[in-house]
Amino acid sequence: MSESIRATATTVLITGANKGLGHETARRLGELGWRVFLGARDEVRGREAAERLAAGGADVTFVPLDVTSDDSVTAAVETIRDTTDHLDVLINNAGVTGELIGPEDTLPQHLIPVFRVNVLGPVRVTHAFLPLLRAGHDPRVVMVSSSAGSQAVTADGERKDAFPQMMYPASKAALNMITTQYARGIPEVRFNMADPGFTATDLNRNQGTQTVTEGTDAIVEFATTSPGPTGQYRDRDGALPW
Numbered sequence: 095m096s097e098s099i100r101a102t103a104t105t106v107l108i109t110g111a112n113k114g115l116g117h118e119t120a121r122r123l124g125e126l127g128w129r130v131f132l133g134a135r136d137e138v139r140g141r142e143a144a145e146r147l148a149a150g151g152a153d154v155t156f157v158p159l160d161v162t163s164d165d166s167v168t169a170a171v172e173t174i175r176d177t178t179d180h181l182d183v184l185i186n187n188a189g190v191t192g193e194l195i196g197p198e199d200t201l202p203q204h205l206i207p208v209f210r211v212n213v214l215g216p217v218r219v220t221h222a223f224l225p226l227l228r229a230g231h232d233p234r235v236v237m238v239s240s241s242a243g244s245q246a247v248t249a250d251g252e253r254k255d256a257f258p259q260m261m262y263p264a265s266k267a268a269l270n271m272i273t274t275q276y277a278r279g280i281p282e283v284r285f286n287m288a289d290p291g292f293t294a295t296d297l298n299r300n301q302g303t304q305t306v307t308e309g310t311d312a313i314v315e316f317a318t319t320s321p322g323p324t325g326q327y328r329d330r331d332g333a334l335p336w
Contacts, residue, residue, distance in 0.1 A: 103128070103129040103153075103178070104126075104127075104128045104129065104182050104183070104231075105128070105129045105131070105174075105178050105180060105181050105182050105183070105230065106123055106128050106129070106130055106131065106181070106182065106183040106184070106185060106317065107131040107133055107157065107170075107174065107181055107183075107184050107185070107223065108120050108123075108130065108131070108132060108133060108185040108187055109133040109134075109159055109161055109185065109186055109187050109188040109215070109219060110133065110134065110135075110161075110187045110188030110189065111130075111132040111133055111134055111140075111143065111187060112132070112134035112136060112139040112140045112142070112143040113139070113143065113295075114295040114306060115187055115238065115290055115293065115295060115306055115309050115310055115313065116132075116133075116134075116185070116187040116188070117132075117143055117147075117306075118306040118307060118309070118310045119185060119187065119310045119313050119314060119317075120132050120143075120147055120152070120154060121147055121150070121152070122307075122310060122314050123314065123317065123318075124147050124150070124151075124152025124153065124154055125152070126318070127153070128153070129153045129155075129178070130147070130152060130153065130154040130155070131154075131155050131157045131174055131181075132144045132147070132154050132155065132156050132157065133157045133158075133159035133170065133188070134156065134157075134158070134159060135158075135159065135160040135161075135166075135188075137156075137158055140156045140157075140158065141156050143156070144156035155177065157170050157173050157174060158170065158173075159219075161186075161188045161211060161215030161216070161218060161219055162210050162211060162214070162215055162218075164218065167218050167219055167222045168222060170222075171222050171223060171226070174223075174226065175226065178226075179226075179229055180226055180227075180229040180230040180231070181223055181226040181227050181229070181230050181233070182227075182230035182231055182232070182233060182234070183230075183233070183234050183235070183236065183317050184219065184220065184223055184227060184233075184234075184235045184236070185235075185236045185238065185313060185317060186215070186216035186219055186220065186235065186236070186237050186238060187238045187313075188211060188215055189211060189212050189238060190207070190208055190211045190212065190262075191208070191261070191262045192204060192205075192207065192208040192259070192261030192262055192265075193261070194257065194259065195259065196257075196258055196259065197258055197259070197260050200259075200260045200261070204260075204261055205260065205261050205264070205265075208261040208262060208265050209261075209264075209265050209268070212262070212265035212266065212268075212269060213265050213268045213269055213272065216237055216269060216272070217272060220235060220276065224280075224283070227283055228282065228283065231320075232284070232320045232321060233282070233283045233284070234283065234284040234285070234286070234316065234317065234320070234322070235273075235276070235283060235284070235285045235286075236286055236287075236288055236313055236316045236317050237269055237270075237273045237285065237286070237287045237288070238288055238290065238313060239266050239269055239270055239273070239287040239288060239289055239327065240262070240263075240266045240289050240290070241289045241291070241329065241334055242262055242263040242266050243263060243265075243266025243267040243268075243269060243270045243287075244267075244270075244327075244334055244335055244336060245267065245336065246335035246336060247334070247335065248263055269287070270287055270327060270336070273285050273286070273287050273325070274325050277324045277325035278325070281324070284322060284323070284324040285324055285325065286316040286322075286323065286324060286325065286326045286327070286328075287326070287327040287328075288312035288313040288315075288316050288328065288329070289312060289327070289328065289329040289334055290304075290309035290310065290312065290313065290329070291304050291308070291309055291329050291330060292304060293305070293306055293308065293309030295309070308330060309330075311330035312328055312329050312330050315330075316328075
């Protein structure tokens with residue numbers, strides 16, 4: 095490991111980064127000269143995504159990473175530790191929406207897979223990477239949340255743009271609470287929640303009204319602001335209500 099990498103490289107791990115918001119975040123941070131660890135569950139797609147970014151000049155390394163697997167996350171820690179002694183930024187981006195069914199038809203088995211990725215995944219990854227984060231400069235964790243996790247937003251009876259669905263909103267509300275507790279309990283690491291907004295990705299069948307670049311604005315802002323706040327919840331336009 096070179097001393098320049100130890101001393102100067104800003105390092106970031108992004109989960110679910112083979113496509114969509116994660117991939118665009120990797121591209122933007124790569125353009126800033128950051129050292130990007132591109133995490134993805136699908137090895138073929140992950141390697142292809144990393145190769146595309148590397149062809150554009152980014153310093154990017156593919157890391158096999160399934161956020162639902164203890165073994166996969168442990169292996170990812172060792173992969174990254176083999177090439178650097180610190181991690182400055184962790185972006186917990188991997189997420190799923192769940193089946194598009196209403197509350198009346200929702201059963202526990204519908205909630206479990208969404209919480210496994212959207213809630214337990216960030217907890218598993220964050221816990222595993224805390225030692226490397228604590229070795230970084232001004233370590234920070236960005237949780238990719240959603241305004242769907244805001245009780246103030248989802249309780250607005252005038253909103254007609256959101257289908258009532260339990261899995262995704264509940265998982266993001268849980269992620270928000272978990273993040274605020276991280277921020278309170280681990281003050282030496284900054285934890286913030288970024289809402290991409292209604293962005294065109296395959297999670298909404300590309301029906302979103304924002305580009306992926308616009309959708310990553312809040313993510314990139316939290317990742318790059320140093321020093322900066324902790325325990326904040328915002329989108330590209332500003333703070334969100336809880």
